[in-house]
Amino acid sequence: MEKPVSLYDKNSSHIGFFFLFLYTIALFIRPQEWSYNPNPTPIARYLLMIAFVFFLASQRPKQWGYQSWFLLGVMCLIPISGLWNGWLGGGITAATDFFIYGLLPFFMYASLVNSPSKQNWIFFLFTLTCVIMLHHGLSQRAHPEGIGWSGVSLIQDTRIRYVGIFNDPNDMSMFFLMNLPILFYLRANSRSFIMRLFYLALVGGLLYGIFLANSRGALIGLIFMCLAYCFFQFGTVKAALVSLITLPITFIAMSLFREISTDEASAYGRIEAWYEGVQMFKSSPLFGVGMNQFIELHQRTAHNSYVLIFAELGIIGYTLWFTTIVLTAVMLLKVVNIDREKYKSQLQNEALRKNVMLAKCYFYSLVGFMATSFFLSRSYIVFLYIFLGLAYSVYVQVRDEIPEVRMSEDPKVISKIAFMAPVSMFIMYMIIIILL
Template identity: 35%
Template sequence: MFPLILVYVVLTIVRPQEYITSLIGLPVLPVVLVLAFAAWVASGARRLHAPQFFILLAFFGVLMVSEVANGWLGGVKDQLGKFGPVVLTFFMIATACTTQRRILVLMAVMVMCATVLAMHGIGQARSGIGWTGIPLGEDGRIQYVGIFNDPNDLGMLFVSVFPMACLLLKRAGFVGKLFWLGCILTLLYGVRLTNSRGAMLGVLIVIGAYVWYRRGMLVAGVLGAAGLAVMKMLSSRMQELDAGEESASGRVDAWYEGLQMFKSHPLFGVGPGNFTEYNPLTAHNSFVLVLAETGFVGYVLWLALIGYTFWMVAAVLRLKPDAATEPARFAAWDIERPMALTLLLSLCGMFACAFFLSRSYMIVLYVVLAIATGFFVGARERIGGLPAFSMHESGMRWIPAAIGSIAGLFVLVNILLRTAG
């Protein structure tokens, strides 16, 4: 089962079936997914001890209900084909990858796959075309095939695996450290070549969050300001980071239109994929996109899915048993802590990018969420003393959280519109 999951992840990221002539047109990805799911069912590895499993299924249901509510009964079948594989992947990874060893192997595979895409971008930047046959973008930004044909998507992938590569570097021997250091430098150069402002901010947030955890908020703030200044020197697009700049202004307008869609369709939204039916430009914000397309019901569930995952990895970091009175438990926690911090940083970087991108349904996002969920399920068994999260006890808190965040979005958009004006 686990090897098939790894193969599926490789095919999802590297996507050779989309540029190798002998594989084009063959249902390689669906076949591997079916085989992996069949092996998962046969293995009995179905410990659904986290609220994310129920929440994701409920969100999947809301996507289909939203389609029907907006007059398209065929949308049920459409969502089964589009989001169904994401749900299966989440369930398989979150239940199969609960041990440190499996999580580290999956992280290593993801880092190496992302490095391959970064190397493709480096070659593309030098020669004008990559080995996939995909040329450099007209604006000089690198791109890949399939779900990574947008430079911003590439940047989000690189940011998401960057903390994972750092963990692997820390744990490796001398030769391994050289290898993972090479991957890290390649990924960071790949972020530079995407020229994605969201990805650059994501890297800054990952580093800033790590410094905050180790040295405190003041040091993180000072270094963050310095890092932002350096990024503005390295990227012309970062120099245009202003609400009045044309690209940024278009995004703010899209956020505004998304909020208007929510106001006109508050319960189930305008339907998945229908944002551009109401506005020529996509939302460029994953939170606004979910709110506009699935309404308040879908937004609460999506926010809860994310919120519980952040809460879980943060709970591991906050636990810190007493080394004097509980030496065995402290030793177990000390082993789990670096991975918890890594996953927290990956989540921070990924959702920093997602705030500026419409990637609410992208599979890579759910793979990282699944890894964090599986890690917590396993860590709770290995350490003991970690809370047992459940919708019954804490599910209602996401309703006021959703209301508060929606109000925050309205305030932010109004401020940005006034600034741009």
């Protein structure tokens, strides 16, 4: 009997997905940057534009969703913020960048990667990227002068890194961290013992890569990801017991990284940057000081994605950005927590079963990002919006089969999430006051 295919997949733009696949290669693996080129061609951007053209011409349906409206709001706010601060031209340029690296990737991945099989193709590239970056880092450590096979050298004498958007060890570590749940998903769905062993070995490799990159933010993100897993897997009491039992191991792991302390000079500079971000927000609470202006006013980055957003785009921009991420997490939780007895017959469908697993996978990836970004300025990093788009695509596929999950789109739910944004700002302010 012929396997049923959803209307959603029948009307997909396969040529659009093909160019999106090539864009993913150019963006993450970046073979175009493996040799030095002082004037590189923006291949990834061109591939994204080509994919967008085919997407507009043939993709049905186009997944917009609340998140797209919120990100569109952020994009429109950026030039307004620039005008408010006397720099309209810079605001327009920044808004264009946000469209290319924020709104468009979310929109494209949410619409084009619309089946578990297409998700697997993207996961294949993510896995390959991790392997290549890890190998590159090991080549840096093996070279007497710390130079990897791409020509990029270690930073601070010991920290591994890659090329392009992963030139910062913290960005590479964050990507490693967000891919850990993906590797566990791939391992759970693999029928090959060799591949299951490979995915498990790669998990260990990525943890070692985070150690070699010496990213404190990624370490803390990993801790929060593990705590979230324990909480949802075992409940509050058992999670607390597991946390207590593993506390010595956690302290040992933290001691192997650069010191994490408010007494450390770099840590105090980080807290001082947070405080300066609060002062910038106070000077322009509605529209902020303008995108990319934090470093111009403070001479160093904010070291906190939340502070960076409310300092640069004010409470309006922060609320839109915060709601986009948290709403996606809530949608994923709604999928994960569906009544399995009630929908037992629907869950016999392999694609739906995999999508529920994918929702759990993306939820933990977002937990990792949200925890890590508390110590890194990664509010606008492109792979955040790609992960959000992939997560929303999974949600839509499940929603089409189980309409009950649509409750997460209730305006009351969204209003509560939006209200949490200023509350989180107040909590952030209190943390800064305590640490100073």
